[in-house]
Amino acid sequence: MADSESRERNGRKNIANILKVLDFEDTPESRKLDPWMIDILAAAQQKEIEQKKNKGKEIARPSETDNIHRDSLHDSPKDPTAQNIRAGRAANANLMRKIMEKMNGNNLKFVFEKKLKATDIDKSQNRLLIAKGVENEFLNKEEKMKLQDRPNEGTSKHKESIMVKILVFDQDCYYEGEIRVHEIKLSKWNGEKYVMNGKWGRLVEEYKLKEDMIVELWAFRVNLELHFALIKLKNKCKFESDE
Template sequence: MRAAEKEKGKKDLSLLGVDDFEKRGFKIHDANHQPLTGFDALLAVTDLASQFLLEEEEEEEEEQRQKRLMREKALKRPVMKKKSFLDDDKEWFQKDYSRFKKKILRSSINDKVHEMPENMRKLIDSMNGNNIMIVIQKNLYFTDTNEHYHRMSIPEKQIRSADFLTQEEKEWVNNEGGEMTPLFIQPSLAVSELVFKRWAMAKGDSNKCSYVYVLTCGWNDVISANHLKQGDKVQLWSFRINHQLCLALSRVAANHHHHGS
């Protein structure tokens, strides 16, 4: 695709409309149906821009895949694509992706994973928990901490341990639209339950959609009780008790945040 065609296909963020926000689950009014403040609106636009970036990458990846299939059919032999390997998330990326797009994803994927807090590990041990895995390490976004959205997103491309779900759990959540209510350890070590599910997010005016796991139904209480705020770096862990999925959320200390990369 020529550069001009690429530019033509990109979303013009200067012409965002209400539909752009609502189709992706972004609320533009508060609980009293009043418009968001200027600052909150700016944060929402920033979050939406990040979503557009991921969508563009997925569309580009699909376009490249279709081109390879066409070349393979023409040549009657496989065409190998150039790849680079990111050890942290076990996922292949094409080398011809733009540096800017790769930097956005790698900022979280390549970030050093810090050890689970010792007091949290001891609590899990006391509950006879095992098979601890890191699911994701991320900075909380505006939509993760704003009560109007009542959920924490877990983008599939940022997941560190793809096998934190069993095959049966994947089929239930991914294919059948089911939800799970795992035991959940908060950063304060309080124990509760949250709903874990997978959301489909519409991609603009097309019939395509992207998928993201979320923690919801009780997430606002976790935010409030643990004083979590936008920009905080957190880690979501999975573990098992009697083979049942459990989750734990820890907060990376500020000194690790600055020096642990």
């Protein structure tokens, strides 16, 4: 009985406070509470107390910057070269965010860093190889389905592709005007290799991409549409991938 009376008093206090905020007149009639309302108010009050107790105990989730650094975690934190790579990647992430703000983009993903090989800039091959295994970082379910190899006539394979957008710029570039966006094919070869092709050769020529040049590839979305950004790094420091 004492428990019930205590809960009723607490419920009345809560209702009185709510009515006060809403500028209701606190009269004897307003303090008449049905038992079910008292139960609801008591449960809500208990939930609020528990939430306050648990506040600050939540497990911290990895930030976008943490995800960007994920490929560098195997490096020693005392390695100055590794530290420079992480710092440079964070700076490029900030640059990408500025560009995405102008394009109303979101869902930024770091794809890879690599040293361009002769085959990457060969006009006759006309493709940029994307390292195996990284496609899960930027492709959605529908895009993965479209890029699945499907049997063609005989024993040959039909290479599936999708059209994506790409922009190319220098690491120290900051866009003040219009951002140039190109359309390019993203294809899957031999059931495992993803490549950018189609007009890749034109980009190599237009942006003066050279053998041994270090580049980073980023992915993001604009209105759910897949976009890439290829950043030409100005310092030829240690690179993580030589695919």
